[in-house]
Amino acid sequence: MQTPKRKASRPSHHANNSATAFVNPWPSASAPTWGELVQSSFPLGWYKDEHVRHEKARDLKVVKPDWGKASLxxxxxxxxxxIIGTWLGxxxxxxxxxxxxxxESKSTWLLFDPIFSMRAGPTVNSGVARFKPAxxxxxxxxxxxxxxxxxNHYDHLDVPSIRSIMKRFPRTMFFVALGIQPWLSSMGVPKTQICEMDWWQNRESSLEDFGTEPPPASxxxxxxxxxxxxxxxxxxxSPVDQGRTLWCGWVIERFLRSQDESSEAKASRRGAVYHAGDTGYRRTSxxxxxxxxxxxxxxxxxxxxxxxxPIWRGGTLGFFSSWGLRLSHHDFPAAHHASPADAIAIHLDVKSQNSVGVHFGTFVGSENESYEAMIELAQACESRSVASLDSQNEDDHGRAGIVDIGESLAVEIR
Incomplete structure (x- = not known):
């Protein structure tokens, strides 16, 4: 009698065998312990003038993109x-x-979590409104x-933006985590232009896949x-589809592959980019x-x-700061959103040479939230010996900071 084959154990972040429900598999994402809650204070207070007057605080501007010309x-x-990165808010x-x-005829352009709408919500007239325009x-x-x-949160997957992209760039490819492909297909994106992946999966693409011809005789x-x-x-x-699609970050690597006389392929990496999406780092601060x-x-x-x-929470709770109230992430469970200090820890963990703080200042209730994020990010850089983005010094800990909305940062490929 043959022993029946056992099904391979599912990945730890899969909540079922059909890959239609997902969880965070780490203790850092679990509910805070009673001891951690006891250490916390009441999270609401009033914003004070020191945020406005702080030397590290400034108004976050919205500038017309020059796509890296000034930074270069x-x-x-x-x-x-x-590599040139432009923050679009x-x-x-x-x-x-x-x-x-x-x-070569053209650059390769990669767009992350696009949202150009005035609101992040289920309709154009509902959801959290922008504090800063696109x-x-x-x-x-x-x-x-x-x-x-x-x-698939509304502030990262926006219906009008996806439709506009398909109209302006009908051949663009979409890379998404598990479960999002059916939604994109319902928006009119051809299945042949959607690549759906699980954590740690990857796909390789050539210049020809993006419509660029390689140099002749190369x-x-x-x-x-x-x-x-x-x-x-x-x-x-919606309230009924919690955890039904996967969440992720993205790593982009470019390789230059050449063939020697023995026809053995050799590759050298010529650039690497990391977009963390939206993520937390610990249960509480x-x-x-x-x-x-x-x-x-x-x-x-x-x-x-x-x-x-990401250096700040989502915009859903921004109404507190619009009333002048400060919601302290130091005293509020925040397993799903990184604080500025957490972002610098991530910067060091992933070995980033240049990190731009995002996910702040756009869908917020007041400028106070931007000031607070800027101040804490600068303080975290100082405490962890991370240089500012303006620094010309080479440092093992790299550089990190913020740019204005629409501003570009050009960095040298190492």
């Missing part, structure tokens, strides 16, 4: 040896990976070869590897239990030339 000139960088970012030499619209983008969605092939990586968050678009996955991401894929890291 300021840093005196060669375009072909650089909230978690949205457009990354340009220029051609490796001037003979710096541009889809028709203003210089290119969009691929879109990366971290999860023996080198440019290949991109897109990897879906874990994040500590959740998903839902006072908890010593942190998410281990970021060190694993750093060990597998780091170092990164450029990273985009």
């Amino acid at each position: 000139e300021k840093r005196n960088l060669d375009t072909t040896k650089s 909230h978690a949205s970012a457009l990354v340009e990976i220029p051609s490796v030499n001037h003979s 710096p541009c619209q889809v028709e203003d983008l210089p290119g969009c070869d691929a879109v990366f969605i971290s999860h 023996t080198d092939q440019v290949v991109f590897r897109f990897s879906c990586v874990p994040a500590q968050h959740n998903s839902a678009r 006072k908890s010593d239990v942190t998410c281990p996955i970021f060190k694993e991401i750093g060990d597998r894929y780091g170092p990164f030339d450029l990273s985009f890291l």
Whole structure:
């Protein structure tokens, strides 16, 4: 009699065998202990003038994007040896990976968590409203070869933005985590243009996949590897679909592959980008239990030339600050959202060389929230010996900071 084969055990973040329900598998995402709650104070108070007057606080501007021109000139960088990232507000970012030499016809443009709408909600007239406008619209983008969605919350997966992208860039590819493909298909995105992945899965694409012809008589092939990586968050678009689709971050790597006379393929990495999506790091700010996955991401894929890291909570609770109230994340369970200090810890864990703080200042209730995020991010950089983005000094701990909405940062590929 044959012994029946056992089904392979499902991944720890799958809540069922059909990959239609998901969980965070780490203690850092669990409910806070009674001891941690006892250490916390009442989370609501009033904003005080020291946030406005603090030397690290400034008004967050919205500027017209120049797609890296000023940053390249300021840093005196060669375009072909650089990566250019433009923050478009909230978690949205457009990354340009220029051609490796001037003979190629175009750059590769990668768009993350796009939202250009005035509200993040189920309809154009509902949901959280923007405090800061978008710096541009889809028709203003210089290119969009691929879109990366971290999860299905309304402030990261926006119906009007997806439709505008498909109208302006009908051949763009969409990279999403498990469960989001049917939603995109319902929006009119062809299935052939959707790549759905689980954590740690990846897909390779060539320049030809994005409609770019390689240089004539070239023996080198440019290949991109897109990897879906874990994040500590959740998903839902209604009260009844909690955790039904997966959440993730994205790692983008470019390789230059050449063939020697023996025809053995050799590859050298020419650029790496990390977008963390939306993620937490610990149960509460006072908890010593942190998410281990970021060190694993750093060990597998780091170092990164450029990273985009969330530094603030979602906009749902922004109404508190619109009333002048301060909701302290130091005394509020925040397993699904990183604080500024957490973001710097993630920066170090993933071995990022340059990190831009995102997911703040856009869907908030007042400027006070932006001031608070800026101050705490600068303080965290100082305490962890992380240089500012303006620093010209080489440092093992890299650089981190903020840019204005619509501003670009050009970094040299290491």
